[in-house]
Amino acid sequence: MxxxxxxxxxxxxxxxxxxxxxxxxxxxxxxxxxHDELSLAFLLQDPRQAGQAGGIASLMISTGWILAVCLAVAVPVGLGCALYLSEQVPPGSRRERGLGFVLDVLAATPSIVFGLFGYQFLAITLGFGFSLLSGGIALSFMVLPLMIRSAEQALRAVPRAHRQAAAALGVTRTGWITRILVPSAAPGIAVGVILSVGRALAETAVLLFTAGYVLRRPDSVMDSGRALSVHIYDMAMNVPGGADRAAATAVVLIAALILINVMIRGLIRPSRAGGHA
Amino acid sequence: MADRWLHRLLWLSAMLAALVLGGIVVLLIGRTAPFIAQQGMELLARQWYPGDGEFGMAAMIAGSLAVAVLALVLAAPLAVALAAWLRYFAPGWLRRPALALFALMAGIPSVVYGLWGLLVLVPWINGWVPPGASWLAGSLVLALMILPLALLVTDAALAQVPPDWLHAGAALALSRVGMLRRVVLPHTAPAIASGVVLQFGRALGETMAVLMVCGNVVQWPGSVFEPVRTLTANIALEMSYAAGDHRIALFASGLLLMLVTMALLALSWRLGRRHHGTA
Amino acid sequence: MKQPPTLELDDVHVRYGEHAAIAHASFRVESGEIMALVGPSGCGKSSLLAGINRLTDTIPGCTTRGTITLDGSPLGQWPDAASLRRTVGMVFQQPNPFPLSIHDNLRFPLAEHGVPRRERDERAEQALRSVGLWEEVHNRLGRSALTLSGGQQQRLCMARALVLEPEVLLLDEPCSALDPMASAAVEELIDSLRGRYTILMVTHNLAQARRLADQVTVCWVDNDCGCVVETGGREQIFTRGRHPVTRAYCAGECG
The missing domain is CATH 1.20.5 (Single alpha-helices involved in coiled-coils or other helix-helix interfaces)
Incomplete structure (x- = not known):
């Protein structure tokens, strides 16, 4: 035996x-x-000759814009939806299960479908065109379930006794949510935000036909711009001899993701619980 | 007063989330319904020559299924075996580093998996049986991608096993292999299957890694060493220049992916609920 | 039938890391007798049972010291935990049948221990008869064991321990999770096992100890560590305890 x-x-x-x-x-x-391609110049210069020379500076700027747009949509909507789930819907009710169904389906939806939707609805119907705005919003749709579920978890972890104490003191619902609930759940919500950033940074398919391919530095969110992940794909598949630079970009992307991982671990540590918003 | 406004604001953000899903479904159906009605079974029977107005997707549907099924066949048993091993057989100190490894795997972007496939895996398979970019390459990369999450859901399911049974097993001096085979796995099978079905959905929906290593030739998957093109890769490849019916055909394949995803989700829920029933 | 062995503990300690759950435990359970281990919660009674069949091996950081012998041969020298646990069966506080059919709860351990297929059904029936469950379940052996009532589940767990033909039984508060009716049935069953097995039983229920036990050992907590206060015959412990703790505990004044 x-x-x-x-x-x-x-x-x-x-x-x-x-x-x-x-x-x-x-x-x-x-x-x-x-690693041969990696240097300070690689990080600070804009790409030239379709990426065969120069660096990735403009792509990092584009990526930053896309992330900013994505978070500007996903964080408020996600937090609102999480508050709705944890505060206003009775557990086990039809509305809660319905919203849960929506979130589960969104979480399982293939990213290329978000790309199609972003292209048709944002770029064409709303007229945003191939732009950082289209890309960021399409990406925010994709990370929304992750953002909502992690924020909801953080909100539900706040002890119910706090709520009774607040109610006993005659604090309004608004006061309870803005002054006590959200600040106490802030570290957990921050973890959700960082997780969403990680997911957004890693995503490629959503951006292929929303944010576009343009290598130039963007002037505004209405410009097209290429994210780091799209650059890896394009250099590897479409540019002859681009594998080295694709790999160098991948190293930068992975380094950023590891940094995010470290930040999450720091936030999850209990010593930081109850931190500020 | 303020409370009512807050309530409306929260309700609105919840509606927005629901609207995104509704928007996706309505848009995909709205754009493609007339096209699908007009084409009918042609969408399966014909070849894929979008330039000549032939939009037969059967080969790519088969390609998607073939790549995802082989990936699942490779990854699922491995994930279940490794999760059980980490919990019941491995030395305790190994658990944390191993889980860290799987967290790392789960966090690597799919485009990086694709890059690795392109740089390492495809040349390796090519040295064995050319051309390298193939069904097998796609399934291997996908298997690595879905393995960590399949492992984590299995681990969570195993964590639900009542410790009482394990104590009883130990007191009766039953082998761990025997306990696992007869008691633990049969009991957790629905929960594990529920998680694995979701991973199958992920494998079907994955675009970048598959696009980079599968070779993207539209043909029925015959041998694992031959290139195939999946529905997702097809959308990514042709969307940038598609127009007219061609573009709508790509939206139709997006709709199909969406419907399959929802069906798999429903299956996963059914399996998951059955687990709750018996626990 | 072979005479069951004598179980003897000599200066046994069970520790979880730095913390000693019970220390200096020494007593002797005579062949075929029932020994009740009584005392307040947290005095290490259950840890002591787990130390005897080496279930403590499965808990990280848990160590057992001292000598435990069966008929004079030290358990520490047994080749492996498996053969030890086959000889020393155990039943837990919570009924814990496997989520298998009633029949398979008994046949699975037999299969695991290499009993030939043709003998398994007969031994399962024997075990079910000896716990008085055969008449109740013989026409639904294929049903899940989880459909049985709590008392029936506990008797099934007894049968599952007996089907491996142990010589010693460790019972960890086998009745405390059961209602009074079921508890009485299990008590009757334990009484019927007297003489065939050497039984060491942990219980909180002094009346039960008094009804069942031949010998009683009283445990107590001293300085956050469990210890054995006194061992003696049933009547002696309950009427003429030597130690003040025994007298106080048995009079129900504390604990």
């Missing part, structure tokens, strides 16, 4: 190695391919 368990233990170790190997290979291969 015990021998079976020992065999299983060994087999599992082999499986873990089999999974870890490609992941390590991925990190090493991309570093190996890209």
């Amino acid at each position: 015990v021998r079976r368990d020992r065999v299983a233990t060994g087999v599992g170790a082999v499986l873990l190695l089999a999974v870890a190997m490609p992941v390590v290979s991925m990190v090493l291969a991309i570093w190996d391919q890209g």
